[in-house]
Amino acid sequence: xxxxxxxxxxxxxxxxxxxxxxxxxxxxxxxxxxxxxxxxxxxxxxxxxxxxxxxxxxxxxxxxxxxxxxxxxxxxxxxxxxxxxxxxxxxxxxxxxxxxxxxxxxxxxxxxxxxxxxxxxxxxxxxxxxxxxxxxxxxxxxxxxxxxxxxxxxxxxxxxxxxxxxx
Amino acid sequence: xxxxxxxxxxxxxxxxxxxxxxxxxxxxxxxxxxxxxxxxxxxxxxxxxxxxxxxxxxxxxxxxxxxxxxxxxxxxxxxxxxxxxxxxxxxxxxxxxxxxxxxxxxxxxxxxxxxxxxxxxxxxxxxxxxxxxxxxxxxxxxxxxxxxxxxxxxxxxxxxxxxxxxxxxxxxxxxxxxxxxxxxxxxxxxxxxxxxxxxxx
Numbered sequence: 323x324x325x326x327x328x329x330x331x332x333x334x335x336x337x338x339x340x341x342x343x344x345x346x347x348x349x350x351x352x353x354x355x356x357x358x359x360x361x362x363x364x365x366x367x368x369x370x371x372x373x374x375x376x377x378x379x380x381x382x383x384x385x386x387x388x389x390x391x392x393x394x395x396x397x398x399x400x401x402x403x404x405x406x407x408x409x410x411x412x413x414x415x416x417x418x419x420x421x422x423x424x425x426x427x428x429x430x431x432x433x434x435x436x437x438x439x440x441x442x443x444x445x446x447x448x449x450x451x452x453x454x455x456x457x458x459x460x461x462x463x464x465x466x467x468x469x470x471x472x473x474x475x476x477x478x479x480x481x482x483x484x485x486x487x488x489x
Numbered sequence: 490x491x492x493x494x495x496x497x498x499x500x501x502x503x504x505x506x507x508x509x510x511x512x513x514x515x516x517x518x519x520x521x522x523x524x525x526x527x528x529x530x531x532x533x534x535x536x537x538x539x540x541x542x543x544x545x546x547x548x549x550x551x552x553x554x555x556x557x558x559x560x561x562x563x564x565x566x567x568x569x570x571x572x573x574x575x576x577x578x579x580x581x582x583x584x585x586x587x588x589x590x591x592x593x594x595x596x597x598x599x600x601x602x603x604x605x606x607x608x609x610x611x612x613x614x615x616x617x618x619x620x621x622x623x624x625x626x627x628x629x630x631x632x633x634x635x636x637x638x639x640x641x642x643x644x645x646x647x648x649x650x651x652x653x654x655x656x657x658x659x660x661x662x663x664x665x666x667x668x669x670x671x672x673x674x675x676x677x678x679x680x681x682x683x684x685x686x687x688x689x690x
Contacts, residue, residue, distance in 0.1 A: 364567060367560060369607035372647070374564040399646045405565050407672060411637055412565055413652045416645045432568045440646035473571065 355383050356422070356458065360475050361468035363439070365446040373446070374403075375437040375454070375468055376430045381422040388459035389420040396452040398441025405433050422458070431474060446470045520674075520682035522659070522667045530658075530666030533630045535593065538605035538619035545664055551589045552686050555658035557636045559596035559651050560608040569655070573615050575676045580683065586662055588683060590617040593630060595638040596651050597621045634658055634666070661686050 356379060363375035381387050392400040405414045420435055422428055430436050437454070446452070449470045456464045469475065537543040545553065554573075558566040573590060580588060592609060594600035600608075605619030621627070631638055638653040655672035659682060668682050 364563070366563065367567070367608040367611045369604060370560065370563070372561065372563050401645055401647075403564070403645075407565075407655060410654050410656060410671060411652060412655050412672070413641075414562065414564060414650050416643060416647075433565050436564050438563070438645075438647070 355462070356381055356387065356456075356464055358456070358464060358466045361454070361466045362471045362475055363437075363446075363452070363468055364472060365449075365470055366442055368445075371440070371442045373397075373439045373442060374432070375439060376432065376474065377466065377468070378427055378429050379420075379422055379456075380427040381424055384424050385460070386424050387422040389422060389456060390418075390459050391457040392437055393455045393457070394439070394452055396443050396446075397439035398443075399439070400454070401438045401440070402435070403438045404435040407433065419459070518678060518681075519685070520668055520670070520678055522682065522685055524665075524667075526666040529633065529635055530660065530664075531633050532664060533626075533633060535620040535622040535626060535630065536602055538602050538609060538621075540602045543618065543620060545591075545660070548589055548591075549664055550662055551587045552662060552683060553658075553660040554588065554590045554683075555593060555634065555660060556590060557593050557595050557631065557634075557638065557653055557656075559594050559653070560600050560604055561596060561647065562651070565655075569657070569672070570612050570615065570617075572676060572679075573617075574612065576679050576683075577615055579676060579680045584687075586687070588616060590615055591620055592617055593620045593627070595627060595631065595636070595653050596640075597624060597627050659683065659686075 359378045359380070361375065361377035363373050366373045379389065389402065392402065394400055402417050402420055403414055404417050405412060407413075416438070417435070420428060420430075428435070451467050451469050454466045454468060456466060458464070532545045534542055534544040556569065556573075558569065560566070577588070592605070594605065600619075600621050602619070602621060605621060609615075609617050609619050622630075630636075634656075636654050636656070638651055640649050641652055642649045657670040657672075657674075657679070658666060659668040659670065661667050667686070670679055670682065
């Protein structure tokens, strides 16, 4: 029988083997193509079931990409929206997609592009984070954790990327 | 003793940098209030978020800030209210005369007194009164203050959204329009503008 735990090897050797295995795995893992940081949203006002969510998306690759859709189990619908202020007039509009140019960071923030959540399933007063699935044009998706905050987080405080799936 | 030399020059350098820093502190631009806005402004009567009638003249002796918005807007409108929270903090709780913010909805179809009441209960540190009315009543006030607003039907779960101008109107204790703050004005500028209406003694 093969001893998978390598119990016959000296302890020191077993530890260093494990350590080098971990290092190898980390080194081989590809760099995240799309990085998402500072995902957050305000709890909705009482009696409202809409909310706006924000994040910073960095396309680290040398190919342009596009955010085409977002889903969450926390709301009925998520739409991509943008707010523009021109000549002191504010306009909010849904957009079909958000471009993610190569090697650039797109900042979604209050008064700019944002996710609009309709039909929130709960009030978010418990401050439990919610999860978004981001769908990109290059057929990849990413799951992002968003914190419930009253104000925008300081830069780079939250960076909770859970995992990425290619497919 | 080279070390001592370094320390001495470092202290000098720090002092000089500090002084330069003090010298270049930017001054807050003080908004220049106008005495006469011509035909703009004036009294109006709407329904407040308790369901009671409210006239601007009822609130005389108070300084009023008129904000036109709608509660369905979860992106930019809360940003303004958060700015107002900051402004009230800077003005101090004992500010006299009282500064009353009037949140006038330009979406009266959705913003009933009950909705306004719920919405504004979220912002407890602002002295704020929600105002709504019929479409005609809101239209009249918007015209008086030269507010632009437009209902925009959209292919969106929102059904429709409102385009609107983002001015914040400063009305003095006598009900006279004195200034329009821009969306981009800082909290410091807003405070500096309002404080000009405080009695000087």
